[in-house]
Amino acid sequence: MRTTSRTLFGVVPLLAVIAAGVLAGAASAQPNQDPPQSGDDRATAHAGNIDIDQPGNACASVGLPGTEARLPAGTFTSDGTYIDITANPPGSTITGVVVKGGPAYNVYGNLGPLPWLDLHSPLNDSGRPAAISHWFVCLTPVTTTTTTTTTTTTTTTTTAATTTTTPHTTTTTTPAVTTTTTVPTTTTTPQVTTTRTTTTTPQAARTVNPGSTSGDGQGKGLASTGFDGWWLIVIGLSLLAAGAAFLASPKLRNLFRR
Numbered sequence: 001m002r003t004t005s006r007t008l009f010g011v012v013p014l015l016a017v018i019a020a021g022v023l024a025g026a027a028s029a030q031p032n033q034d035p036p037q038s039g040d041d042r043a044t045a046h047a048g049n050i051d052i053d054q055p056g057n058a059c060a061s062v063g064l065p066g067t068e069a070r071l072p073a074g075t076f077t078s079d080g081t082y083i084d085i086t087a088n089p090p091g092s093t094i095t096g097v098v099v100k101g102g103p104a105y106n107v108y109g110n111l112g113p114l115p116w117l118d119l120h121s122p123l124n125d126s127g128r129p130a131a132i133s134h135w136f137v138c139l140t141p142v143t144t145t146t147t148t149t150t151t152t153t154t155t156t157t158t159t160a161a162t163t164t165t166t167p168h169t170t171t172t173t174t175p176a177v178t179t180t181t182t183v184p185t186t187t188t189t190p191q192v193t194t195t196r197t198t199t200t201t202p203q204a205a206r207t208v209n210p211g212s213t214s215g216d217g218q219g220k221g222l223a224s225t226g227f228d229g230w231w232l233i234v235i236g237l238s239l240l241a242a243g244a245a246f247l248a249s250p251k252l253r254n255l256f257r258r
Contacts, residue, residue: 035047036103036104036122036123037122038122038123039106039122039128039129040106040108040118040119040120042108042111043099043106043107043119044107045104045105045106045122046104046105046106047103047104048103049100049103049105050098050100051100052069052136058136059095062096063107064096064107065095065138066095066138066140067138067139067140068098068137068138069092069137071085071137072089074087075088078132080131080132081120081129081131081132082117082118082120082129083120083132083135084115084116084118085097085115085116085119086114086115087114087115089139091141091142092139092140092141093140093141093142094114094138095138095139096109096110096111096137097109097111097116097119097135097136097137098136098138099119099121099132099135100132100133100134101121101124101130101131101132102121102130102131102133104121104122104130105122106119106121106122119135121133121135
């Protein structure tokens with residue numbers, strides 16, 4: 001009995017030493033795991049796996065807005081290592097791309113205007129992009145803005161003015177004018193011209209008899225009416241003009257001398 005106990009106490013330490021050696025060898029056999037390299041300045045590399053089939057929102061788990069989806073044909077091309085995205089799907093906008101290959105995946109976001117060329121998975125041990133195992137995009141719906149234009153129509157109604165004229169009185173009635181614009185109204189009243197008529201009554205001629213004395217005591221005066229001797233004055237003036245012409249013209253004097 002004592003022999004059996006001694007044997008067991010000797011075997012247990014030996015087994016412990018063997019187990020420790022095995023664990024140490026296994027630890028030294030595993031290579032050091034370096035963080036994955038994206039191989040693209042536009043992407044961020046992450047270790048592990050991600051896909052749209054896993055529970056939850058795959059886009060939210062990698063920090064991209066929108067919902068995960070696969071692009072329809074005609075919007076991209078791929079050769080198994082590189083992806084070129086040339087268009088957004090109808091009604092949506094691509095906010096980012098996730099490309100899985102090997103033990104890691106690249107997350108592309110904020111790539112700017114399309115197209116996006118040469119997207120790939122993180123680098124493998126050879127320093128080249130690993131073959132793509134799967135990839136997906138994150139989409140947000142396109143927001144449509146509707147603009148409504150309202151046109152306002154203004155109607156203006158104008159009624160002609162009515163003028164009523166009576167002797168010495170002119171009345172103008174202007175109906176109300178409905179309009180959206182106020183225009184100053186100027187009323188001009190015609191000027192009335194008054195003609196003054198002056199009537200002159202001829203004064204009766206006063207007759208002064210010859211030999212009578214005027215009111216101021218200055219001798220005799222001629223009658224103010226009844227004088228018809230103007231033709232004698234005309235004849236006298238004509239004779240004076242003829243005599244002056246005769247004296248002034250030598251030819252007339254010679255003619256009379258003959």
